Amino acid sequence: MIALPEVRGKLLRNEPLAPYTWFRVGGAAEALFIPADAEDLADFLKALDPAVPVTVLGVGSNVIVRDGGVEGVVIRLAGRSWAQITTDGDTVTAGAGALDSMVAKASAKAGIAGLEFYAGIPGTIGGALTMNAGCYGSETKDVLVSAWGLTQAGERVDYDLADFGYTYRHSRAPADIIWIEATYRGTTDEPEAVAARISEITSRRETTQPIREKTGGSTFKNPKGHSSWKLVDEAGWRGKLHAENGGGAKFSDLHSNFMINPGEATAADIEGLGEAVRADVLAKTGVQLEWEIKRIGRR
Known part of the structure; x- marks a missing residue:
């Protein structure tokens, strides 16, 4: 122990x-x-x-x-204590445990535009900082000013936007930093207008993604020049059940880049499905799909 x-x-x-x-x-x-x-x-x-x-x-x-x-x-x-969100002028400061969607809503209430896309991301600010989270044409790097966190030795580190070296779903910041708080800058706008755009994003997400299922969001990053969902779909994996050690997992009938646990799947079922699809897509198209979902722990 x-x-x-x-x-x-x-x-x-x-x-x-x-x-x-x-x-x-x-x-x-x-x-x-x-x-x-x-x-x-x-x-x-x-x-x-x-x-x-x-x-x-x-x-x-x-x-x-x-x-x-x-x-x-x-x-x-x-x-x-980890989910505090404050606004000041055109800036928003949020704790790492704040839900992305709540940051979007707080921004709208304060009349700050630019963070609406966070309404479409089912995670927290800590995760968004780590992977340059984004959707619908916007990314964390577009609005982030700075953030601070702790090393695994407990020492504080401060990062400006440029220090992250953001690229698509990637940061060059050390992976072991535990992010504590982030500050964003948007642009001023009418609260009603910002809220309307958030409502549009939320409605679009509800009709195109299986958000009420046991899912993990987007499974694979989009390869350059391709859409992952199309590659998965064209390889014949939409809605196809795959089982390793349990009840099986599948890619959603609604969105074929979202894996779901339809009942009693194991982690091995879910990860095994992802690896089977990666191998099949590579064999059929020559395109290597890269995981967006993080896998942790012992098999």
């Missing part, structure tokens, strides 16, 4: 992670830490044995937790 520092937040051992993910699959964390605030997290990281693996889990919207569980400590930034 790993030695863990004293904390003010919540520290759970052998905690099942499936309830914390949108796919509702996966094994347990050796330890799950939900820190009370940034100071609690920094103190914990400074005292933790650096040999203990650390994994950050947001709302679990874009991740497969493997059936064997996750070694070391899983950190989840959940609760009011």
Whole structure:
């Protein structure tokens, strides 16, 4: 059993992670830490044995937790202290645990345009910073000003937009930084106009994506010159059930770049489906699909 520092937040051992993910699959964390605030997290990281693996889990919207569980400590930034959103003029500051959709709504209320696209992303600000999240023609890099976080040694680091080196769904910032807060800059607009654009994005998402299913969002990044959903569809995988060790997983009939757990799928079913499709698409088209969904833990 790993030695863990004293904390003010919540520290759970052998905690099942499936309830914390949108796919509702996966094994347990050796330890799950939900820190009370940034100071609690920094103190914990400074005292933790650096040999203990650390994994950050947001709302679990874009991740497969493997059936064997996750070694070391899983950190989840959940609760009011991590989800604060404030506005000032044309800027928005949000905690890493704030839902992207709530940041979009807060921006609209303050009459700040430019962050409407966040209404279409089912995750948190921490994840958005890590992967330059975007949709419908806009990305995090278009509105981000700066962010700060903690290293796994508990030391604060500050990043301006240029430091991230953002490209499509990628950042050159060290992957082990735990983001705490981000500041964005939009443009002033009438709140009603911003809210109307958010409503349009929300309606479009509800009619084109299986958001009420156990899903993980977009499975694959779009290869240059291609749409992943078209490649998956043309390879014949839309709605086709695939099972490895459980009840099976499939790509949605509604959107063929969204995998879903239609019932009792295992993590192996879901990841196995993704790998089977990658191999099939490569064989048929010569195009290599790259995972957008993160896979963590032991098989």
